[in-house]
Amino acid sequence: MAKLRFCVVFVFYLLLKCETANVDNISSDIKIKNVDRTIDISTQLVKISTKITLENTGKAPVKNFLLAVEASAKDNLAFIGAKDSNGKELKLAETTVKGHDNVKFWRVELKEALAAGASAAVSSEAVLTKVLTPYPTEITQQEDQFVKYNGNLYYYSPYTVASQKTTVNTNTKSIESFTKVKPFQQQETSLQYGPTTNIAPFTEKELSVHYKNNSPFLTVTRVERLIELSHWGNIAIEETIEIEHTGAKLKGPFSRYDYQQDERSSSASVSSYKTLLPASAADVYYRDTNGNISTSRMRVKKDSVELDLRPRYPLFGGWRTHYTLGYNVPSYEYLYHSGNDYLLKMRIIDHIFDDMQVDEVVTKIILPEGTAGLKLNLPYAVTRLPDTLHHTYLDTKGRPVITFIKKNVVENHIQDFQLRYTFPRLLMFQEPLLVVGFLYALFLCVIIYVRLDFSIHKSEHPHKE
Structure with missing residues (x-):
């Protein structure tokens, strides 16, 4: 009975520790002594850069502080990061605060503890997707696209802000309307608010801007990235990409004649975009369901291969396209080994186009047959699916396949994963030996068939006299 009570108390203690x-x-x-915030809404992404001056008014050193994102924006947040005054990345960990269940929090670990009475400068960056709404929602082929931005006029923080300035960059003079809260100032392509003093924690006030935005509103709804590794010196990469124009939808018919006469009249459409591949990419192919697309152009640069992709038709609001892009890279640039231990270091996703937003990325890694001890290290949280097997020619058991999914991806997620595994080097001779064995067996069967007589009776030959 005593043991049972001890077990119950111990389990309760573990659950309590896990909760807290x-x-x-x-x-x-x-x-927070000062906040200088810049909101860039010139593209389809909303990029918020904030310079923060922290102050420790207590008596003990402070090792961390909290970043917060309001409930209205947390579902649109794709990326958040922080750096110190020297530009070094600070470690972030998602956390919670009692009484604020609808708010997203991150604990930021400082490089050095902030002493009592001292101040420190920190910068943060946040990228939000699908915040800009086309208004009107439908336009004709010749019309410009106008969108609305709705956000928070104040820096959303769990701490009191002594002073704050906010700058909104639109990159256009065509601003139809905007929130007018004094003090504010309208310049050619930007809006400035503040300085505002003594802002209470968790303060919210709507900031609305209606302006012209003809930047490409392309959304990659799904990318399936296949990485097939060979220990014979090559890595084959193939991406199946689905793209949709998520801007204002096209109202009325599309005229190819008007479009060819003056492409500038269709400023809200997208006729081409640039994709960046690794500098060592070779044997590049680009095709859709109808076959190879020959209107693409490739430029080899020092640090990348620039691929100018032009779909078969221009993309207007609500239109979609689907294509496959593939290439090869040498394995020695991404694969490292010591004996039977190997390390594969590659990008989770490559640059598809500028200011890209991707709803879902599915990355599949096909390893050589016989690999074991798989250990995957990722730079951010993903959803990993169960490992499977891929069967192809000369395989006996099948090749291990690692699959993971990441949603709401932007350019900040172009980072490397690390995959460690073991592979007996003798297994590299498995496929050549299978080919040699098959050919040997085939030739042996031919020799036996030619040399031996399998007829039931011998043929009678006439005798010569």
Whole structure:
């Protein structure tokens, strides 16, 4: 009975520890002296850069602080990061705060503890997708695209902000309307708010801007990236990409004649875009369901291969396209080994186009047959699917396949994964030996068939007299 009670108490203790492991408190010792925030809405992405000056008003050193994202924006957040005054990345960990269940929090670990009475400068960056709404939602072929941005006028923080300035960059003079809260100033292509003083924690006020935005509103709805590794010196990469124009939909018919006469009249459409491949990419192919697309152009640069992709037809709002892009790279640039231990280091996704937003990336890694001890290290959280086997020619058991999914991807997610595994080097001779054995057996059968007589009776030959 005593043992049972001990087990129950121990289990309860573990559950309590697990619940409180990622729970933080808002420190009353931390104040924000100044915030200088820039909101870039010139493309289809909303990029928010913030310079923060922290102050420790307490008596004990502070090792971390909290970043917060309001409930209205947390589902659109694709990336968030922080750096210190020297530009070095700070470690972020997602956490929670009691009483603020609808808010997303991140605990930021400082490189050095902030002493009592001291100040420190920190910068943060956030990228949001699908925040800009086309208004009107439908336009004709010759019309410009106007969109609306709705966000928070104030820097959303769990701490009191002593002073704040906000700059909104639109990259256009065509601003139809915007929120007018004093003090504000309208310049040619930007709006400036502030300075505003003594902003309470978790303060929200709507910031709305209606302006012209003809930048490409392309959304990659799905990318299936296949990486097939060979220990004979080659890595084959193939991407199946589905793209949709998510801007204002095309109203009325499309005229190819008007489009060819003056492409500038269709400024909201997308006729081509640039994809960047690794500098060592070779044997590049680009095709859709109808076959090879020959209107693509490739330029080899020092650090990349620039591929100018032009779909079969221009993309207007609501239109879609689907294509496959593949190439080969040498394995010695990405594969390292010591004895039977191997390390594969490659990008999870490559640059598809500028200011890209990707709904879902499915990455599949096909390894040589016989690999074991797979250990995958990723730079951010993904959803890993169960490992499977891929069967192809000369395989006996099948090749291991690792698959993982990442949603809401932007350019900040172009980072490397690391895959460690073991592979007996003698297995490299498995396929050549299978080919030699098959040919040997085939020739042996031919020799036996030619040399031996399998007829039931011998043929009678006439005798010569």
